[in-house]
Amino acid sequence: MSIFDVAVWKEGKVRMMDQRALPHxxxxxxxxxxxxxxxxxxxxxxxxxxxxxxAAAFGMAVEAFRLAAQGRPDSWPLAMxxxxxxxxxxxxxxxxxxxxxxxxxxxxxxGDPDQVPERLLREAEAIRQEDIAxxxxxxxxxxxxxxxxxxxxxxxxxxxxxGALATAGYGTALGVIRAATQRFAQVKVYASETRxxxxxARLTAWELLKDGIDTTLITDNMAGHLISRGMVEAVVVGxxxxxxxxxAANKIxxxxxxxxxxxxxxxxxxxxxxxxxxxxxxxxxxxxxEERPAEEVTHCLGRRTAAQGVQVFNPAFDVTPAELITAxxxxxxxxxxxxxxxxxxxxxxxxxxxxx
Amino acid sequence: MSIFDVAVWKEGKVRMMDQRALPHxxxxxxxxxxxxxxxxxxxxxxxxxxxxxxAAAFGMAVEAFRLAAQGRPDSWPLAMxxxxxxxxxxxxxxxxxxxxxxxxxxxxxxGDPDQVPERLLREAEAIRQEDIAxxxxxxxxxxxxxxxxxxxxxxxxxxxxxGALATAGYGTALGVIRAATQRFAQVKVYASETRxxxxxARLTAWELLKDGIDTTLITDNMAGHLISRGMVEAVVVGxxxxxxxxxAANKIxxxxxxxxxxxxxxxxxxxxxxxxxxxxxxxxxxxxxEERPAEEVTHCLGRRTAAQGVQVFNPAFDVTPAELITAxxxxxxxxxxxxxxxxxxxxxxxxxxxxx
Numbered sequence: 193m194s195i196f197d198v199a200v201w202k203e204g205k206v207r208m209m210d211q212r213a214l215p216h217x218x219x220x221x222x223x224x225x226x227x228x229x230x231x232x233x234x235x236x237x238x239x240x241x242x243x244x245x246x247a248a249a250f251g252m253a254v255e256a257f258r259l260a261a262q263g264r265p266d267s268w269p270l271a272m273x274x275x276x277x278x279x280x281x282x283x284x285x286x287x288x289x290x291x292x293x294x295x296x297x298x299x300x301x302x303g304d305p306d307q308v309p310e311r312l313l314r315e316a317e318a319i320r321q322e323d324i325a326x327x328x329x330x331x332x333x334x335x336x337x338x339x340x341x342x343x344x345x346x347x348x349x350x351x352x353x354x355g356a357l358a359t360a361g362y363g364t365a366l367g368v369i370r371a372a373t374q375r376f377a378q379v380k381v382y383a384s385e386t387r388x389x390x391x392x393a394r395l396t397a398w399e400l401l402k403d404g405i406d407t408t409l410i411t412d413n414m415a416g417h418l419i420s421r422g423m424v425e426a427v428v429v430g431x432x433x434x435x436x437x438x439x440a441a442n443k444i445x446x447x448x449x450x451x452x453x454x455x456x457x458x459x460x461x462x463x464x465x466x467x468x469x470x471x472x473x474x475x476x477x478x479x480x481x482e483e484r485p486a487e488e489v490t491h492c493l494g495r496r497t498a499a500q501g502v503q504v505f506n507p508a509f510d511v512t513p514a515e516l517i518t519a520x521x522x523x524x525x526x527x528x529x530x531x532x533x534x535x536x537x538x539x540x541x542x543x544x545x546x547x548x
Numbered sequence: 549m550s551i552f553d554v555a556v557w558k559e560g561k562v563r564m565m566d567q568r569a570l571p572h573x574x575x576x577x578x579x580x581x582x583x584x585x586x587x588x589x590x591x592x593x594x595x596x597x598x599x600x601x602x603a604a605a606f607g608m609a610v611e612a613f614r615l616a617a618q619g620r621p622d623s624w625p626l627a628m629x630x631x632x633x634x635x636x637x638x639x640x641x642x643x644x645x646x647x648x649x650x651x652x653x654x655x656x657x658x659g660d661p662d663q664v665p666e667r668l669l670r671e672a673e674a675i676r677q678e679d680i681a682x683x684x685x686x687x688x689x690x691x692x693x694x695x696x697x698x699x700x701x702x703x704x705x706x707x708x709x710x711g712a713l714a715t716a717g718y719g720t721a722l723g724v725i726r727a728a729t730q731r732f733a734q735v736k737v738y739a740s741e742t743r744x745x746x747x748x749a750r751l752t753a754w755e756l757l758k759d760g761i762d763t764t765l766i767t768d769n770m771a772g773h774l775i776s777r778g779m780v781e782a783v784v785v786g787x788x789x790x791x792x793x794x795x796a797a798n799k800i801x802x803x804x805x806x807x808x809x810x811x812x813x814x815x816x817x818x819x820x821x822x823x824x825x826x827x828x829x830x831x832x833x834x835x836x837x838e839e840r841p842a843e844e845v846t847h848c849l850g851r852r853t854a855a856q857g858v859q860v861f862n863p864a865f866d867v868t869p870a871e872l873i874t875a876x877x878x879x880x881x882x883x884x885x886x887x888x889x890x891x892x893x894x895x896x897x898x899x900x901x902x903x904x
Contacts, residue, residue: 214855215854215855215856216852225869233751246899248685269899280837280872286867335809339575344810364827369807380757383770383858385743385854386769386843387741387768387769388767390854393855393858394853394854394855396856397855397858398855400860401855401856401857406859407858407859407860407862408668408860409845409846409858409859409860409861410654410845410860410861410862411744411768411800411801411845411862412767412768412769412801413740413742413743413769413800413801413804414800414801414806414861414863414866414868415766415804416801416803416804417803417837417863417866418861420803420866420867427726443766444767444769444770444773445767445769445772446807447772447773447776448771448772448804448807451772451804451807451808451811452804452807455807456558464574479893481773489741489765489766489767490749490765492848492849492851492853493848493849493853494851494852495849495850495851496572497741497746497749497750497848498571498741498746498749498750498753498765499570499571499749499750499754499757500571500757501757502739502749502753502757502763502764502765503709503762503763503764503765504764504765504766505764505765505766505770505774506767506770507770507773508767510770510772510773511773511776537849
C-alpha cells in the first residue's frame with residue numbers, strides 16, 4: 193500500500209505533499225502557521241475531506257506552537273481565534289474541516305495552559321491515526337458488499353480522488369478498491385479524469401498505478417457509455433459531506449453517476465468516515481456548494497481552452513440524494529438505502545461528536 | 549449570423565477553416581485531393597456530421613479535377629475508387645460522410661465523361677446550400693417546440709458543437725438556439741466543454757459569442773448539478789447518426805444528459821438533417837462507435853494531464869436511446885417520441901436516399 197505524507201507532523205512543522213504538482217513531481221511543503229495551512233487547503237496543496245480534516249488539526253497544533261514560542265498567551269481561545277477562522281473559512285463544503293476544529297477546540301481550555309500545544313498535537317495525531325484505521329475498516333466493509341461474480345473479477349468506476357491522497361492514508365473509495373484486490377482475482381478500475389481539477393487523471397491514476405492496480409482513464413462524460421454497455425459493475429465514490437438524511441455532497445460529476453447507476457441497476461457506494469457525516473445538516477439542499485475560480489474551467493493545466501469572453505459557472509460539488517445511494521459505507525457499519533433513522537443509528541453509543 | 553468557410557470551394561480547391569486552431573486563431577487551409585481532404589477529416593480540421601458530408605462531397609469534386617488535369621480517365625468509377633475509399637474510411641460514425649459519397653457516386657457514370665468534375669462540384673455545392681437551408685428550417689421548427697415561459701426567457705444546455713462550424717452554416721442544435729434568440733426576450737446557453745477535444749469550450753463558446761449570445765461554459769460533469777437545480781429548461785444537441793428506430797449517436801457525453809433530462813422532466817431535443825438518419829442501421833447498437841487515440845485523454849491541449857502508464861478508453865460517441873428523446877427535429881418535420889414508424893414516415897414522398 194502506498195504511503196505518502198498527505199498531512200503529517202515533522203520536526204515542529206506541518207508537512208504536506210503538494211498535490212498540485214502531481215503526477216509530474218513529488219514535492220513536499222512545510223507550514224508553520226494556521227494561516228499558511230489554511231492557504232494550502234484553499235489552494236489545493238491538500239484536498240479530500242478527511243485529509244483536510246487532518247491538515248486543519250495539525251494547522252491548529254502548529255499555530256499553538258507558534259504562539260507559545262512568542263510567549264504563552266493569556267487566553268488560548270482568544271489567541272487561536274484568528275488562525276481557527278482562517279482554517280474554517282478555507283473551504284466550505286467538506287465538513288471534516290469543521291469537525292476536526294471542533295474536536296480540538298475544547299483542548300484550548302482547562303488543564304495546564306502550557307501543555308496546550310502538545311495536547312493539540314496529540315489529538316491531531318490521533319485524528320490521523322484513526323483516519324487510517326477507519327479507511328482500512330471501510331475498505332473491508334465495502335469490499336464485503338461488492339457483487340461477487342463467478343470468475344471473481346470485477347470492474348469498478350470511481351470519480352475524483354477518494355484515495356490515500358484524500359485521507360491520512362489508504363483512502364475511502366480507493367480503500368474499498370484496495371481491499372477488493374485482496375478478494376477478487378481481477379479488479380479493473382475506471383477512473384474519470386475529473387475536470388476541472390483533474391484529480392482522477394492526476395491523483396487517482398497515480399496512486400492506483402503505484403499499487404499496481406489495473407487502471408483505465410476516461411473523461412468524465414464517458415461513464416454513461418461504459419455503464420450502458422455493461423462495462424462497470426459498481427460505482428464507488430467518496431463524500432465531502434453527508435447530510436442527516438443520507439444525501440451526499442461529493443465532487444462535481446458524482447450525481448450523474450448515481451443517476452446512471454440507478455438506470456442500469458448497478459450498486460452505487462458512497463464511502464466515508466463518520467467524521468464526514470453532519471447531523472446538523474438536515475438534507476443535501478442545506479449543504480453549501482463551493483464555487484471556485486472561473487480560470488479552472490477556461491483553462492486546463494494553465495493553458496487557455498475556452499473562447500475569450502465566455503462566462504463560467506464552476507460549482508465544485510454536487511449532491512447525490514440518498515435514494516440513489518445503494519449503500520453508505522462507514523468505518524462502523526454499512527448503511528443500505530440510507531435514510532435519517534439509519535444514519536442516526538450509526539452514532540448510537542458513540543461519545544458526542546460536534547455537529548450532531 | 550456568423551459565416552465561416554467551414555468547407556467551401558474556392559478557386560479550384562477545397563477551403564476549410566482549421567478548427568483545431570480555434571478559438572485562438574482563425575486559419576484557413578486548402579486541399580487539392582480526396583486523400584488530403586480525408587486526412588483533414590480524420591485529423592479534425594473539420595468535424596460535425598453535416599460539415600463532414602460537405603467536405604467529403606467537395607473532396608470528391610477536387611479529386612475529379614485533379615484526375616482530369618492528368619488526362620481524363622477511361623473509367624471514372626475506377627479512377628475515383630481510391631480517393632473515395634480514403635474519404636469513406638476517414639471517420640466511421642457520422643453517416644453524412646457515406647451519404648454524401650453515395651449521392652455523388654451516380655454522377656461518375658452516364659452523360660459526358662468530360663463533364664464529371666463539374667457535375668460533382670455542382671452537386672457538392674447543392675449539398676452545401678441545402679444544408680444551410682435545412683439548418684434554418686430545423687432552427688425554426690426546433691424553436692417552435694421550446695417551452696415558452698411567461699417572461700419569455702429560456703435557459704438551454706448544449707453539448708459539443710452542433711453549430712455553424714459543424715454544418716455548412718447556422719448549425720443544427722445551435723441553429724435552434726439562434727432561432728430561439730428571435731422568439732425569446734432572453735436566451736441563456738450553457739455549453740459543456742466536451743472533453744477530450746473541447747469542442748464546447750473552443751468552438752461553441754466561440755461561435756455563440758460571435759453572435760452575441762449569452763453563453764456560460766461548464767465542464768461536462770456539471771450538467772447534473774445544473775439540471776437538478778432547475779437551471780436548465782431544455783437540452784438541445786446534434787447527432788452523428790440516427791438509427792431507423794430513432795436511437796441517436798452523438799458526441800460522447802450526450803447519453804448521460806438524456807438520462808438527466810428524463811429524471812428532471814425537461815425536453816431533450818436531437819436536431820439533425822435527414823442526411824444524418826440512416827435507415828439501414830436498425831438500432832443504436834448497430835452504430836459503429838469510433839475510438840480515438842489515447843493521447844486525447846491523457847493530454848489536454850498538448851499538455852500531459854495523466855499519470856504515466858495509465859490505460860485509456862476513448863470512445864468518441866455514445867448512443868441515446870429513442871425512448872429518452874423528447875423530439876427529433878429535422879428540416880422536414882419534428883418527430884415527437886421517435887420510433888421506427890415515425891422515422892420512416894419522415895422520408896415518405898422523398899426521392900430515394902442512399903442508406904434506405
